[in-house]
Amino acid sequence: MERTVHIIGGGLAGCEAAWQAASRGAAVTLYEMRPERMTPAHHTGWLAELVCSNSLGSNLTDRGSGLLQAELARLGSLIVAVAREARLPAGGALAVDRETFARRVTERITAHPRITLVRREVVALPADGVTVVASGPLTSDALAAELVRLTGADRLFFFDAMAPIVEAGSVDMGIAFRASRYARGEREEGDYLNCPLTAAEYERFLDALLGAETIALRGFERDDPRFFEGCLPVEALARRGRRTLLFGPLRPVGLTDPRTGQRPFAVVQLRQDNLAGTLCSLVGFQTNLRWPEQERVFRLIPGLGRAEFVRHGQMHRNTFLSAPTLLRPTLQLRSSQNVLVAGQLAGIEGYLGNAGSGLLAGINASRLAAGEAPLELPCECMLGALIRYITHVAPVAFQPMKANFGLLPPLGEAVRGKRLRFQALAARALRVLDAWCERVGVAGGRDGSSPAVHS
Ligand SMILES: Cc1cc2nc3c(=O)[nH]c(=O)nc-3n(C[C@H](O)[C@H](O)[C@H](O)COP(=O)(O)OP(=O)(O)OC[C@H]3O[C@@H](n4cnc5c(N)ncnc54)[C@H](O)[C@@H]3O)c2cc1C
Known part of the structure; x- marks a missing residue:
């Protein structure tokens, strides 16, 4: 019998994880503490509320966020599909009407027959099933204390002081x-x-x-x-x-x-x-x-x-784990294979990176619930490179990272000019990702415009 997938946090990573796991047949319980208990930055009870900017980055695949958007669309991302529905005119960027965006994500999640939304603060990890922790940079104090107990006090950071x-x-x-x-x-x-x-x-x-x-x-x-x-x-x-x-x-x-x-x-x-x-x-x-x-x-x-x-460089409140010490490239905790971590809590910066890590965590949670082996993404694609970075960089130097071309392995041949090089890297990323999807049987929606529901 399949085990339940518990997802803690109904933000960008948690909603994407819930959607992916449920779309693959898992019974999902999604816990969100708002509106009963708010964070210092959220203002509403909607799921997937954007806390600051309403831009999900560039649409161009020779930009880090643009390539990530193209990859997530191929993988059937709910967040990218809804963002494209709620888009506003913003030149080369994917900017959204934040209320339409959050409302539509909430509607899709609550209407899904295999997702149960529970509005309460989680203070201890569920003892059964598979759990994805996606409680974000403003994880509640009680849950942060539980994570410290699980991972060690020196493995959870509360503030980000990042150098450029x-x-x-x-x-x-x-x-x-x-x-x-x-x-x-x-x-x-x-x-x-x-x-x-x-x-x-x-x-x-x-x-x-x-x-x-x-x-x-x-x-x-x-x-x-x-x-x-x-x-x-x-x-x-x-x-x-x-x-x-x-x-x-x-x-x-x-x-x-x-x-x-x-x-x-x-x-x-x-x-x-x-x-x-x-x-x-x-x-x-x-x-x-x-x-x-x-x-x-x-x-x-x-x-x-x-x-x-x-x-x-940035200075802001940000709860994140020491991903290089604690996480595998499948986003499972090294110490507990039925617990996965996604989003900003895993040390990934940026709305789409957060959603992307939720996407992989959701796929892997559904596989673990069904007794299948979890997957790793290829490091030639942006999402795979980002996850590889957070799980492999030297722990002492670890700071959250966002999508950028410096994370991708170099091309076999020299390409002159930065834009041409980035275009070649992006073309390789999408080629490798398509081949990976084919090989492991991960199917997305048609370019993310209507995320597929897999039964
Ligand atoms: C102030 C601030 C501004 C930011 N601005 C930007 C920006 O402009 N652009 C950008 O790309 N990134 C920005 N980020 C970084 C990051 O991309 C976003 O915070 C993003 O929303 C993180 O996604 P997430 O899914 O990891 O967490 P969130 O979207 O924050 O979702 C986590 C959810 O978990 C819930 N939760 C927390 N604890 C519990 C609990 N114990 N039980 C149940 N639910 C719980 C929260 O209520 C929240 O809904 C910002 C971060 C902060 C803190």
Whole structure:
């Protein structure tokens, strides 16, 4: 007899997981605590409420979110299908009327004959069946405590202080140099890319940083004393004194610029951020600067004049697990194969990435309930690459990640020009995904416009 699939959280990941599992014949119970118990950011009782922007990213497949949208459509995503129904004119982006979107997702879920929606807060994981935990970045405190009990206190993070990530290929290596502080790195040539600053360049950068606009913190972030603990944004450090950064993220000690043979006045270090070495993060540069301001100010750092930002720095409340330590690429907990984690809680950023991880978790929950082996996605497609990243990156450096082309394995042949390269990577991603769907028997809707119901 098939076991029940329990899904905790009726957000983007939870609704997609519920739909996928039920569409494959599983009996699903979906738990959502709203409207009885609200989060600090949601305003309604609708399922799949978009908490901030109403854009699900680009429609173009040579953009990270656009490729993800195309993949999810092929896989029969409910979220993408409803988003396309509720779309608003927004140039190249998939922007939605947020109320129509959330209302329609709620209607589809409640009308599904195999989904039972239970409006209550879950405080302990169900003892039977298969469970998908998709309670999001604002997971209730009681459930967070249960997750800590299950995974260990040092495996659940409550706040995100993210440094920007740039494409390694966009760093000017005519200025930056490779080295490890005190030559203590693992690689002989050095583990870090170092951007050296003269005293005048440092002063100019500091003035721009001090004058830059920041994002206003929301009430629940501003009022929580844990928010900035131990992880000050770079602009807050700079406000403590004009030389403070020289003893913090811009300290030059232990580094010699091979071009001058001297220790620079200040140094910004970039650390490799993915296995392929195509991305790197600005060390110690967690920031709350507005996104265009980050690009303007950080491009003043010598060597980053033409840096391509694939992720901006952010500071916000965000509950997420240490996915590299805890999760398998099937999204099952390593310690408990009948518990899967999806959405922001798994360390995936962005609406469509959250929905996509729910999609895989839903497929796998239905397979586990039926006694079948769970599936892994190929890493050549964007969703597979994103899940591979969160489950394989070094745990110490782990921060939530969103879809971007730096996650995909390089092409066999060299393609000149970024757009052409991204188009070739996208074409390969969709080809590989189609072949995978065929091989494992995963069928989606017709390009997601009407998600198929599989009995
Ligand atoms: C303030 C804020 C703004 C954001 N803005 C954006 C943005 O503009 N663009 C973007 O792409 N991403 C944004 N994100 C990141 C992320 O993409 C969204 O939060 C996204 O909604 C996460 O999807 P999810 O399904 O993981 O969680 P959610 O959509 O938050 O769904 C989780 C659900 O679980 C419920 N829940 C929580 N605890 C329990 C419990 N114990 N029992 C039962 N139900 C529970 C919640 O009520 C919620 O409905 C933002 C995040 C935050 C916190």
